[in-house]
Amino acid sequence: MDTSLAELRERVIAAHESRRPVRLQGAGTKDFYAADAEPPAQSVRAPTAPAVPPLVVDLRSYRGISGYEPSELVITARCGTPLAEIESALAEQRQFLAFEPPAFGAGDSTIGGVVAAGLSGPRRVYAGAARDFVLGTVLLDAHGEILHFGGQVMKNVAGFDVSRLLCGSLGILGIITEVSLKVLPRPRREETLRFEMPAAEAITSFNRWSGQPFPISGAAWCDGIAWLRLSGAASAVSAARERLGGERVDPQSALQWWNALRHCTHPVFNSTTLWRLSVPDTTPPLDLPGQPLIDWGGALRWYPAASDDDTNHAAGALDSTGTPRPRALASAAGGTAMCWKGVAPPGGRFHPLQPTVATLHRRLKDRFDPHGIFNPGRLIAGL
C-alpha cells in the first residue's frame, strides 16, 4: 500500500476509535457548499461541553493520474489530483470531462472534491451530470477498509452502484481516494449563437429546440439574451446554425460566457445572496424579484438578491409558512432550491429531504459511519 494511503488509513482508524470528527479537505474551493457552511453560533452548543474541533484531513498529497488510456475513454486518478492536471492530460489527447465541473475560478480544485460535490456545468442536461461519468471509485471507509466499487469499464452492473452513490455525497460516507471517470472526445466544432428575447420566450425556445435533433450542448439566458451552444461534427453544427438563425458569437466571447457559467464567475455570483433553483426545464419564469441567470435549458435558475446592499433575503423573503419564497416556488414547480450564498434560511441551506428519503439517509450514514466521524453536518444538518 502506498505510504500516504497507509497513513491516511491510520488516521481514519484512529479517528473512528476516538470518535473524533474528521473534516475532509481538498483545495477548499467548495467550502461554502455545505449544509453547515455557516455553523450556528457557539451558544447553541452546551457551553460546558465544547465540541471537539474536527481533525482536518488534507487530501491533496494523495495525488496523481494512475491510469489514462484514451482509446478506452477512461481516466483514473487519486483524489488529490488537481482538476487542472487532469484536464490538461485530456486536452493533449483531444478529450475532456463532458460534465464540465466547476473550478470556481481557481485552478486547484481536486478531482476528489469534484466527485464528492457532484456539481456539473452548462453541458449537464445534454451530455450528463458528474455521476453519469463516474465509472469506479475506491473508498476508504470508517473502519479503515479500502473498498473498490465499479471499475474502468463502461458497462458494469455487478453489485450496487456505490460509485454513483458516492458522487455528490460530500464525503459523509467515507473518503473517496480514487476515481475512474468516463471521458469523451472533444467535439470537432463548437459554435455559440445569441438571440435577443425575454426569459419566457427563451425557456419555450430551449424546450422546442431540445425536442429536435440539433447538437445542443448549452442553453442559457441572462439580461434579455439567450445563448445557445452547438457542438459536434462540423457539418451537423453548420446545418443546425442555418436552421436556427440567431447571431454568431465570436469564439473568444463564447468561451468566456460558458466558462463564467461553468466556474460560477459570472457577475450574478458576486451578489451577497444567491439562490440556486433546480426545476423542470419547462417551468415558466418564476415570480421572484431580480433578474435570474437561467442555465441548463431552463432547468437551473440562479436568483440573486434584488440589489447589492440587500442582505436581507429580498429574493428569500419568507412566505406565510416560514418557507423562503424561492424554495416554496421551486417546490410548487416540482423542483428544489438551495441558498448558494447568504445567510442560511430556516430549513437549512440545502432543500430539505422528504421524510422517507431522510430516513434512508440516516440509516445509510449510521451503517457506513457508525460513529459519525466523516464530515458531520456537511450534506445534511445533524448527520
Next chain:
Amino acid sequence: MRQTEVAGALRQILPAESVLARDEELRPYECDGLTAFRQKPMVVVLPRTEDEVRQVLVTCRRLEVPVVARGAGTGLSGGSTPHESGVLLCLARLNRILEVDPIARIARLQPGVRNLQVSEAAAEHGLYYAPDPSSQIACSIGGNVAENSGGVHCLKYGLTVHNVLGIRGFTIEGELVELGGRAPDRPGLDLLALVIGSEGLLLVVTEVIVKLIPRPQLARVVMASFSDVRHAGEAVAAIIANGIIPAGLEMMDRKATAAVEPFVKAGYDLEAEAILLAEADGTPEEVSEQIAEIEAVMRKAGATSLVCSSSEAERLRFWSGRKNAFPAAGRISPDYYCMDGTIPRKNLGPMLAAIEAMEERYSLRCMNVFHAGDGNLHPLILFDANIPGEWERADRFGAEILELCVRLGGTITGEHGVGIEKINSMCVQFSASERTTFFTIKAAFDPPGLLNPGKAIPTLARCAEYGKMHVRGGALPHADVPRF
C-alpha cells in the same frame, strides 16, 4: 399451512383472481429468461394498482414472507427466479403509460410498460427512449430499472441509469419513496442511481420517469470483414481513438456469423474471422462525414471488405443477424449459455484467444457476440443438457470466462445482472468487506431482508464454500470478521 395463510391474507386485500396459489397456476412463473434455474413460488400476486402493491408489501412484511418482484420475466440472470417460500409480485398489470410530454421530453410510466412501447408512444413527436435491450419487444421498464439494462446503442446514449430521471417505489415497510424527478440534481445522496440496477433488493418500483430524445434524422451502418479477430479489435480502439463515438459498434466472430447467416440472410461475409458493425446517426451531412471516417479507420486496421447500408431496409437487415444471434444459437445447439462479462476493449484479443483454449479444454463450442464499443462480451456456450455432464461443463466454462474478465480489469456482468446465475462469481470480483458494504446498503433499505433474498450478493458463507475468497494485496480482508 403457510401457503394457505399467506394466500388468504393476500386475498383480503386483492381480488381473488389476482392471487394465484394452485400448482398449475404457479407453474408458468417458475423461471425467468434463465430457464436453467426453476423454482415454483409459494404464491403469485398480480396487483393492478400502486396501492395494491403497497398493501401486498405491508402484508408480506407483517407475515415475514420474502417478496420477489417480476416484470416480463425476460431477465437472463435469474433475478426474478421465485423464492420457494415467497410471494412472486408480478407487476405486468401495471402497464399504463401515464404521460408522454413532448415539450418536456419525458414519459411517465408504470413498471409493466414494455420498453419498445415507450418509443412507439413517443414516435409521433419525433422522440424515442434510447436504451434498447435485445428483448425490447417484451421486457418491461420496471425490469430495465432493476437490471440497469443496456442495449446496442449505449456507447453513445448510455444505459438505463443515464436515461431515467426519477422513480416512485415502496420499501418492504410500505413506505413511499420518490427519488429524482423532472428537476435535475436533487439534494442529498444519489439514491436513484443506487436503486437502478439493484435487482429488486432495495425497493419495489411502481412508477418511472424516463427521458425521451429526438430521433436522429438518419442512421447508416458500416459492415466490415476482418481476417483476424485481433485486427477487428484494433479497429474498434482506433475508431474511438480518432474521436468517433459510433451509435453502435458490434462484433461477431466467424462461429456467430455462420450460425446466424442461414437463419436471417443478413449478407454476412462467412469467410471473415470477424465482422464489425458500426453505426453512425445524426443529420445526413454528419452521417456521411462519420461513415467516411469509420471506413478509413477500418481499412487502415486491415478490413478485407466494407459495405455501407444504403437504405433503412438494408440497415435493419445488417442488424438483424446481430439481434438474432441468441435465437440462432438456439437453432444450432439444443441449449446455450450466454455470458455477459465486460473487459477493457484493449483486452479483446487475449480474451478471445483464452476462450478458444477453453473450448478445447471443456470440449464445448462457443460463439462470440460483443458490444465491442463498450467491451461487453456475450460468449454463447453451446451445449446439450440431455448429455450428462454437459451443463456442468458449460457452467464451469462460463465461470472461468468471468474470472478472466475480472483479471483483465473488467466485470462479471455488463448488463444482465448477477441474479442467482453469477452469484458465485461475485466472490471473485468483490472482497468480503465490499460484499459486507453491499449488505449494509441492503439493510438500510430493507431491514428485515425480505426483498429478493439470496440474489445478487453472496453471503460470506457462500463465498467460503465457493472456495474463492478474494485476496487483495496478499492479505485476507476483514480477517476479524467471522465467516458465518
